[in-house]
Amino acid sequence: MRNNTKEPLIRIVKREGLKKRYIALLYAASVVIALGVGAILLFSLEANPGEYYKQMFTFGTINNRFAYLQYENYIKEFVPLLITSLALSLAFKMKFWNIGGEGQFLLGALAGATVAFMVPASTNQFVTIILMTLAGAVVGGLIGLLTSVLNVKFGTDETLFTLMLNYIALYIMMFFGETKAKWNIFLKTDSERPQFAKIPETGRMFKIQIGDFSLEISLIFTLLLVAFIFIYLTRTKHGYEISVVGDSINTARYSGMKVNKIICRTMFLSAALIGAAGALRVSSVESLSTSITNDVGWTGIIVAWLAKLNPIGIVIVTALITILQCGCVTASVSANNVDSHFADLLQGIILFIILAADFFIRFKIVIRKRNKSEKNTSEKEETV
Amino acid sequence: MKDQSIYAIELENITKTFGRIVANKNINLNVKQGEILALLGENGSGKTTLMNMLSGIYKPDSGTIKVDGVPVSIHSPEDSKKFGIGMVHQHFKLVEVFSAADNIWMGTEHTGFILKKDRYNKISEISNKFGFEFNPKKLVSNMSVSEKQTLEILRVLYYGAKVIILDEPTAVLTVQEIQKLFDVLRKMKEEGHSIIIITHKLNEVMEISDRVTILRKGEYIDTVNTSETSEQELTDLMVGRKVNLNIQRPVTEFDRPLLEIRNLTIKNDEGSNAIEDVNFYIRGGEILGVAGIAGCGQKELCEAIAGLRKVEKGQINHKGENIVGLAPKTIIEKGISMSFIPEDRLGMGLAPSLSITDNMILKTYRDNKKTPFVDRKTAKAKAEEIIKKLGVVTPSAETPVRRLSGGNVQKVLVGREIDAGPNVIITAYPVRGLDINSSYAIYDILNEQKKNGVGILFVGEDLDVMLALCDKIMVLCHGKLMGVVHAHKTTKEELGLMMTGAKNISEVNGKIAGIAKDSRIQNAEEEDNA
Numbered sequence: 013m014r015n016n017t018k019e020p021l022i023r024i025v026k027r028e029g030l031k032k033r034y035i036a037l038l039y040a041a042s043v044v045i046a047l048g049v050g051a052i053l054l055f056s057l058e059a060n061p062g063e064y065y066k067q068m069f070t071f072g073t074i075n076n077r078f079a080y081l082q083y084e085n086y087i088k089e090f091v092p093l094l095i096t097s098l099a100l101s102l103a104f105k106m107k108f109w110n111i112g113g114e115g116q117f118l119l120g121a122l123a124g125a126t127v128a129f130m131v132p133a134s135t136n137q138f139v140t141i142i143l144m145t146l147a148g149a150v151v152g153g154l155i156g157l158l159t160s161v162l163n164v165k166f167g168t169d170e171t172l173f174t175l176m177l178n179y180i181a182l183y184i185m186m187f188f189g190e191t192k193a194k195w196n197i198f199l200k201t202d203s204e205r206p207q208f209a210k211i212p213e214t215g216r217m218f219k220i221q222i223g224d225f226s227l228e229i230s231l232i233f234t235l236l237l238v239a240f241i242f243i244y245l246t247r248t249k250h251g252y253e254i255s256v257v258g259d260s261i262n263t264a265r266y267s268g269m270k271v272n273k274i275i276c277r278t279m280f281l282s283a284a285l286i287g288a289a290g291a292l293r294v295s296s297v298e299s300l301s302t303s304i305t306n307d308v309g310w311t312g313i314i315v316a317w318l319a320k321l322n323p324i325g326i327v328i329v330t331a332l333i334t335i336l337q338c339g340c341v342t343a344s345v346s347a348n349n350v351d352s353h354f355a356d357l358l359q360g361i362i363l364f365i366i367l368a369a370d371f372f373i374r375f376k377i378v379i380r381k382r383n384k385s386e387k388n389t390s391e392k393e394e395t396v
Numbered sequence: 397m398k399d400q401s402i403y404a405i406e407l408e409n410i411t412k413t414f415g416r417i418v419a420n421k422n423i424n425l426n427v428k429q430g431e432i433l434a435l436l437g438e439n440g441s442g443k444t445t446l447m448n449m450l451s452g453i454y455k456p457d458s459g460t461i462k463v464d465g466v467p468v469s470i471h472s473p474e475d476s477k478k479f480g481i482g483m484v485h486q487h488f489k490l491v492e493v494f495s496a497a498d499n500i501w502m503g504t505e506h507t508g509f510i511l512k513k514d515r516y517n518k519i520s521e522i523s524n525k526f527g528f529e530f531n532p533k534k535l536v537s538n539m540s541v542s543e544k545q546t547l548e549i550l551r552v553l554y555y556g557a558k559v560i561i562l563d564e565p566t567a568v569l570t571v572q573e574i575q576k577l578f579d580v581l582r583k584m585k586e587e588g589h590s591i592i593i594i595t596h597k598l599n600e601v602m603e604i605s606d607r608v609t610i611l612r613k614g615e616y617i618d619t620v621n622t623s624e625t626s627e628q629e630l631t632d633l634m635v636g637r638k639v640n641l642n643i644q645r646p647v648t649e650f651d652r653p654l655l656e657i658r659n660l661t662i663k664n665d666e667g668s669n670a671i672e673d674v675n676f677y678i679r680g681g682e683i684l685g686v687a688g689i690a691g692c693g694q695k696e697l698c699e700a701i702a703g704l705r706k707v708e709k710g711q712i713n714h715k716g717e718n719i720v721g722l723a724p725k726t727i728i729e730k731g732i733s734m735s736f737i738p739e740d741r742l743g744m745g746l747a748p749s750l751s752i753t754d755n756m757i758l759k760t761y762r763d764n765k766k767t768p769f770v771d772r773k774t775a776k777a778k779a780e781e782i783i784k785k786l787g788v789v790t791p792s793a794e795t796p797v798r799r800l801s802g803g804n805v806q807k808v809l810v811g812r813e814i815d816a817g818p819n820v821i822i823t824a825y826p827v828r829g830l831d832i833n834s835s836y837a838i839y840d841i842l843n844e845q846k847k848n849g850v851g852i853l854f855v856g857e858d859l860d861v862m863l864a865l866c867d868k869i870m871v872l873c874h875g876k877l878m879g880v881v882h883a884h885k886t887t888k889e890e891l892g893l894m895m896t897g898a899k900n901i902s903e904v905n906g907k908i909a910g911i912a913k914d915s916r917i918q919n920a921e922e923e924d925n926a
Contacts, residue, residue, distance in 0.1 A: 248770060
């Protein structure tokens with residue numbers, strides 16, 4: 013009594029050595045497929061997908077007298093997401109799971125705002141912004157340092173720790189936003205209801221005027237940062253240490269690296285950059301708010317992974333995701349059946365399909381051949 | 397007894413690929429009832445892959461598997477069990493906190509809701525039949541390696557397996573234990589069981605098997621009758637060309653002791669003593685072998701010398717200076733090189749995802765204090781030099797180390813360590829799982845270093861190799877030194893007895909083994925007492 017079970021219909025086989033061109037094509041195809049799925053959804057919402065996507069990809073700059081405002085807005089969103097994603101990639105490369113970007117960003121913003129409110133109004137705008145950025149970086153960095161020191165000394169779980177700090181940071185921000193008191197410098201003095209005040213003029217983002225368009229200097233800082241991180245990770249000893257620690261902590265110890273120091277240093281840098289991003293964001297939007305992060309701490313994780321932790325890749329992915337977010341807001345204005353949150357949905361669909369593409373890059377699916385006579389099977393497969 | 401002309405297992409034209417790698421190509425293999433077949437091949441020749449297809453872990457891409465002459469297809473270990481095939485893996489698959497009997501019952505079907513007492517009887521029955529000494533109520537965590545192996549074998553017998561596959565069963569056993577295992581295998585053979593045994597060791601093949609099937613680079617080479625072949629012929633078939641099986645032991649002039657270990661005690665991760673009050677020394681131009689059953693303090697000893705593990709007591713003296721408590725980096729700078737090849741071969745010493753180039757500079761990247769940048773140009777030149785010198789097979793110096801095969805990974809590691817110009821080399825299992833060719837390449841490298849006056853501590857598994865290569869051998873048993881013997885004056889049997897603790901010559905007539913006459917440690921006694 014033997015059960016001669018047949019070969020299963022579908023099986024998964026590992027594959028290796030795909031050409032880079034083909035991989036790029038697969039990713040491009042997955043974005044197209046995602047947009048296709050989005051189009052069906054849009055259609056079901058009685059919106060015109062063609063029109064919607066056109067609006068989305070141009071984020072309302074066509075035939076718009078105020079197109080420069082759209083570009084300015086785009087940069088406002090682009091900068092914090094880019095810095096945060098870069099910063100997270102530093103920690104991720106070391107396999108240190110910093111998912112506390114939200115909290116580090118919030119507290120960095122709070123620190124930046126504190127500086128803006130505290131310095132004399134006569135202070136040079138440039139100096140104030142630098143001081144704000146430094147304050148944000150220090151506060152963010154200290155939180156990062158706390159997480160990593162506890163991790164290396166007592167083995168606390170950095171994932172849980174950074175996650176929980178997100179809520180602590182959020183409630184601190186809410187506390188300042190809702191407590192009406194004399195000492196609370198962050199609130200409007202002339203309002204009965206507790207409400208965050210605009211930050212003083214000296215703390216607002218420095219802009220370079222190009223015609224109607226005003227360029228926030230934070231963009232230049234960010235692009236310099238990309239170059240710095242790229243060199244830091246690929247050329248320097250620190251970057252080398254990060255990749256060894258991320259790859260094999262035992263090997264790092266064995267080769268005489270001070271692993272604990274490296275973890276703390278890198279985590280400090282990662283969180284400090286996010287804190288600085290928070291401070292720059294305050295300077296850019298000119299006011300605190302509990303939703304000031306615009307979820308960059310979360311989106312940044314997605315960006316870092318989609319870009320495979322490559323700094324140049326991060327720039328590209330950030331640019332695309334920001335188009336998606338800005339574009340969906342403008343597109344939903346023109347298609348009144350579609351909520352602006354459609355961006356989140358579309359982002360989810362794209363992510364899902366790219367992950368599926370990842371699967372197809374690593375594996376292929378073999379379907380059982382339909383051979384009527386079992387005897388032919390082995391002969392046929394040999395010739396393959 | 398069934399008809400002898402029908403094979404218990406027949407594999408015909410089995411092919412299995414992983415991506416672009418062809419692990420098995422048109423392999424033919426058959427086993428009769430009541431026969432012991434040895435499966436021989438270098439590393440990466442596809443032995444384990446082939447056997448995993450019999451045990452249902454992998455599925456062949458093409459080819460036929462026949463059990464008792466009937467074509468079958470095996471999808472899972474359960475299927476395999478149904479067909480009467482049992483495999484004892486290299487790494488045991490046991491639940492540590494369960495008793496032996498519970499581990500056996502765990503996998504059986506139709507056990508009913510209530511555990512019945514008579515199962516103990518069935519286990520005892522099987523163990524008596526095959527001559528095992530076995531207590532079914534003992535906890536696995538209290539078992540020695542050989543007892544665990546016995547349990548694995550008992551388990552497959554309990555399932556009623558008629559075909560038993562053993563993947564390198566002797567690698568973890570002492571000489572005496574191997575003999576016991578072989579007695580059991582012979583009894584199983586008499587009972588009509590078919591046995592397939594995977595091993596690297598030619599003397600064992602000659603001793604136990606009836607026939608030998610040889611694979612090379614995933615291809616079927618030949619099947620020969622053991623009685624009509626020799627070790628030399630098997631090696632030539634396995635490697636594909638003539639190989640000289642003699643290991644050199646060049647005579648060198650000994651220096652004063654380079655590294656002296658005195659009263660060393662180290663704890664393991666669980667907090668018990670891994671190494672207890674051990675003395676030994678290495679001279680320049682000498683290879684000192686460390687023999688012992690797996691896991692009796694070798695790893696902890698290596699880690700302690702490299703500064704990676706805390707020393708509880710005693711001293712490690714390098715050229716007259718105590719290096720206990722120094723940072724790993726400082727110890728590296730003193731010219732002490734440690735390379736430990738763990739079971740997975742990548743755990744310590746290499747960063748698997750990084751390129752060969754990047755792995756070259758693991759210990760030296762920080763040497764140039766003037767620049768914050770890593771010097772990859774020199775690193776690449778060095779990588780290419782080592783690739784050429786040691787014949788590392790790799791597409792380029794930029795290939796991640798994990799993509800290389802085991803032998804090449806080890807060559808990269810050993811090449812880097814020797815390139816650093818150390819004066820003491822601590823090397824543990826440098827030929828672990830390597831094929832004959834690569835192993836000999838590594839012995840040659842070590843001998844060359846020895847001639848240059850380097851002191852070498854060689855932690856090994858294969859006693860034959862250690863007897864041929866080392867000048868002296870120290871034997872550890874449960875972290876205690878059993879004695880230090882001259883390799884040319886001792887025998888495998890003596891080493892075996894010392895490894896199990898049956899013979900202790902660490903202190904003979906008041907003379908303590910492992911303390912050099914011309915020691916550089918002065919007043920060691922006073923220092924210890926202080």
